Amino acid sequence: MNIFQDANRKxxxxxRKTDWYLHILFVIATSIGVLALCALIVDILVDGxxxxxxxxxxxxxxxxxxxSGMKSALVGTIYMLLIMAPISFIFGVGAAIYLExxxxxxxxxRIIQLNISTLAGVPSIVYGILGLTxxxxxxxxxxxxxxxxxxxxxxxxxxxxxxAQEAIRAVxxxxxxxxxxLGATKWQTVYRSVMPSALPGVLTGxxxxxxxxxxxxxxxxxxxxxxxxxxxxxxxxDSFTVIPIQVxxxxxxxxxxxxxxxxxxxxxLLALLLLMNFSAILLRNKYQKNV
Amino acid sequence: xxxxxxxxGILMLSMVVLLAFAAACGNNTNGGNTGSENTGSTNNAATNxxxxxxxxxxxxxxxxxxxxxxxxxxxxxxxxxxxxxxxRVPVGVSGTGGGFKQFCAxxxxxxxxxxxxxxxxxxxxQTAGIEYTELSVAFDGLSVVVSKDNDFIDHLTVExxxxxxxxxxxxxxxxxxxxxxxxxxxxxxxxxxxxxxYDYFNEAILEKAxxxxxxxxxxxxxxxALVQGVAGSKYGIxxxxxxxxxxxxxxxKVVPVEAGKGAITPTYDTIKDGSYAPLSRPLFIYVNKKExxxxxxxxxxxxxxxxxxxxxxxxxxxxxxxEQYATEAAKIQ
Numbered sequence: 001m002n003i004f005q006d007a008n009r010k011x012x013x014x015x016r017k018t019d020w021y022l023h024i025l026f027v028i029a030t031s032i033g034v035l036a037l038c039a040l041i042v043d044i045l046v047d048g049x050x051x052x053x054x055x056x057x058x059x060x061x062x063x064x065x066x067x068s069g070m071k072s073a074l075v076g077t078i079y080m081l082l083i084m085a086p087i088s089f090i091f092g093v094g095a096a097i098y099l100e101x102x103x104x105x106x107x108x109x110r111i112i113q114l115n116i117s118t119l120a121g122v123p124s125i126v127y128g129i130l131g132l133t134x135x136x137x138x139x140x141x142x143x144x145x146x147x148x149x150x151x152x153x154x155x156x157x158x159x160x161x162x163x164a165q166e167a168i169r170a171v172x173x174x175x176x177x178x179x180x181x182l183g184a185t186k187w188q189t190v191y192r193s194v195m196p197s198a199l200p201g202v203l204t205g206x207x208x209x210x211x212x213x214x215x216x217x218x219x220x221x222x223x224x225x226x227x228x229x230x231x232x233x234x235x236x237x238d239s240f241t242v243i244p245i246q247v248x249x250x251x252x253x254x255x256x257x258x259x260x261x262x263x264x265x266x267x268x269l270l271a272l273l274l275l276m277n278f279s280a281i282l283l284r285n286k287y288q289k290n291v
Numbered sequence: 292x293x294x295x296x297x298x299x300g301i302l303m304l305s306m307v308v309l310l311a312f313a314a315a316c317g318n319n320t321n322g323g324n325t326g327s328e329n330t331g332s333t334n335n336a337a338t339n340x341x342x343x344x345x346x347x348x349x350x351x352x353x354x355x356x357x358x359x360x361x362x363x364x365x366x367x368x369x370x371x372x373x374x375x376x377x378x379r380v381p382v383g384v385s386g387t388g389g390g391f392k393q394f395c396a397x398x399x400x401x402x403x404x405x406x407x408x409x410x411x412x413x414x415x416x417q418t419a420g421i422e423y424t425e426l427s428v429a430f431d432g433l434s435v436v437v438s439k440d441n442d443f444i445d446h447l448t449v450e451x452x453x454x455x456x457x458x459x460x461x462x463x464x465x466x467x468x469x470x471x472x473x474x475x476x477x478x479x480x481x482x483x484x485x486x487x488x489y490d491y492f493n494e495a496i497l498e499k500a501x502x503x504x505x506x507x508x509x510x511x512x513x514x515x516a517l518v519q520g521v522a523g524s525k526y527g528i529x530x531x532x533x534x535x536x537x538x539x540x541x542x543x544k545v546v547p548v549e550a551g552k553g554a555i556t557p558t559y560d561t562i563k564d565g566s567y568a569p570l571s572r573p574l575f576i577y578v579n580k581k582e583x584x585x586x587x588x589x590x591x592x593x594x595x596x597x598x599x600x601x602x603x604x605x606x607x608x609x610x611x612x613x614e615q616y617a618t619e620a621a622k623i624q
Binding site: 061062142143224228229230231239241249251256 | 351353364368369372379380393398514534538602605606
């Protein structure tokens with residue numbers, strides 16, 4: 001009797017130990033990500049905080065670090081977002097609604113689905129090449145704001161479609177059935193019943209996709225966003241630059257002061273990213289309870 | 292019921308936001324159109340009117356090409372903009388080769404180049420019917436550098452450089468370069484193949500044989516990465532533009548290069564008088580002749596040639612002798 005009890009206790013102790021070790025391991029795994037972000041933020045803040053002056057936002061870039069700003073880059077990024085957001089929303093969510101609500105579940109739908117998932121993983125530079133051939137050359141949009149925004153739209157569309165689909169799928173089937181039972185058409189069901197529930201999820205996906213887009217550099221370098229731009233674009237076909245490109249440009253200069261400018265450019269970009277991610281979280285929290 | 296209304300509200304709100312976006316975009320398009328019409332008419336006015344300094348210049352001068360020439364063009368564009376606020380001068384850095392590709396497709400007015408145009412690029416321009424003027428704007432002294440910790444190198448000959456970097460080289464340690472050097476493995480750093488800097492090194496040192504490509508050498512398009520690489524490895528060697536050496540003198544040691552006339556260290560003087568051969572190189576801008584007929588382009592190029600001498604030192608390059616600027620200026624009259 002005693003023997004059994006002892007053996008049992010030992011077993012339990014062992015299991016507890018394993019549990020504890022794994023617990024530590026998982027904590028370490030989590031903290032690596034957090035620590036990396038902290039290290040990055042601290043490093044960037046130390047370098048860049050001194051340059052975070054109003055001139056950074058009001059001045060155009062200059063060959064002299066003092067008084068050099070990123071007005072054109074900031075405005076370029078914002079314009080790009082403004083063009084990208086509605087286009088990618090309409091096409092992305094539209095595609096998601098079609099795939100989830102209208103399309104018959106068959107071989108064709110599966111192929112489309114597979115295609116979209118694959119596209120979501122394609123390296124961004126490939127979209128740059130596509131954008132260069134399609135928008136810049138073929139549609140002769142030149143190296144313009146609209147060509148850049150359209151290329152970025154292509155880049156984020158798969159991400160938006162996939163996340164919107166997930167949000168739509170999460171709406172219980174009973175909602176649709178109830179709607180149909182009342183004699184509603186497909187569109188009425190989608191518009192009045194499915195979408196209101198799915199919208200927070202959809203919007204979160206859209207915002208997260210947008211925040212990925214503003215950090216992308218490779219495709220824009222490919223389609224020729226420019227490095228030195230001392231004016232604001234005032235039309236869709238104007239030349240433009242964006243924050244990551246301005247940062248890259250500053251980093252590649254030999255003078256040390258530009259490294260600080262680059263750091264403050266990164267702070268602005270990070271702040272923009274956090275702001276967007278934060279609003280996505282707020283949106284989700286606010287409407288999740290109501291569903 | 293209440294909930295439903297709330298959701299409908301969100302949907303309506305997002306629709307409104309969407310509409311606002313769309314409207315903003317619509318405005319953008321209109322703005323763009325009117326904008327270009329305006330510039331168009333000003334252009335016409337400027338061409339029709341007799342040449343007159345009082346004419347307000349506007350329009351866009353697109354420039355792209357070498358990242359080495361970029362600081363010069365950036366300086367010229369920035370200063371030019373102070374006098375002519377309505378002229379837009381966007382500058383890109385696609386590399387010399389990338390710049391010529393766009394130049395010969397007629398996409399840009401001026402190409403920055405850290406070497407002269409290649410035959411096949413010239414052919415591409417000819418096919419597209421693009422005539423151009425080549426203008427030299429400054430000198431760059433390609434600098435061969437080692438780490439500050441390197442205490443055994445006092446100079447290298449052109450042959451030794453060739454031996455180290457050339458394709459198929461069997462040099463693995465410094466001892467293979469010269470017997471008096473230690474038997475430590477060499478670590479090499481070089482700009483990537485799309486850069487004019489590499490092209491120039493290939494031509495001047497490697498006799499166009501191409502650079503080695505094995506485990507001992509790293510390539511980067513980012514000159515600062517090369518600086519970091521060389522500075523961080525005691526037995527490292529690399530090469531890049533003079534400006535990058537100048538800014539990092541505390542971390543790097545420049546290697547005097549011997550080409551039959553004694554070992555010469557790159558300085559402003561040796562680069563300018565040409566004694567730092569064969570590694571001092573001229574930098575160019577290529578101007579599309581048709582674009583040069585536009586008054587703003589002509590004014591900009593004139594400004595560039597007349598003032599670049601003063602900016603060159605500021606950004607780490609060496610200005611041409613004054614009489615050469617006069618020669619270059621004469622080409623665009």
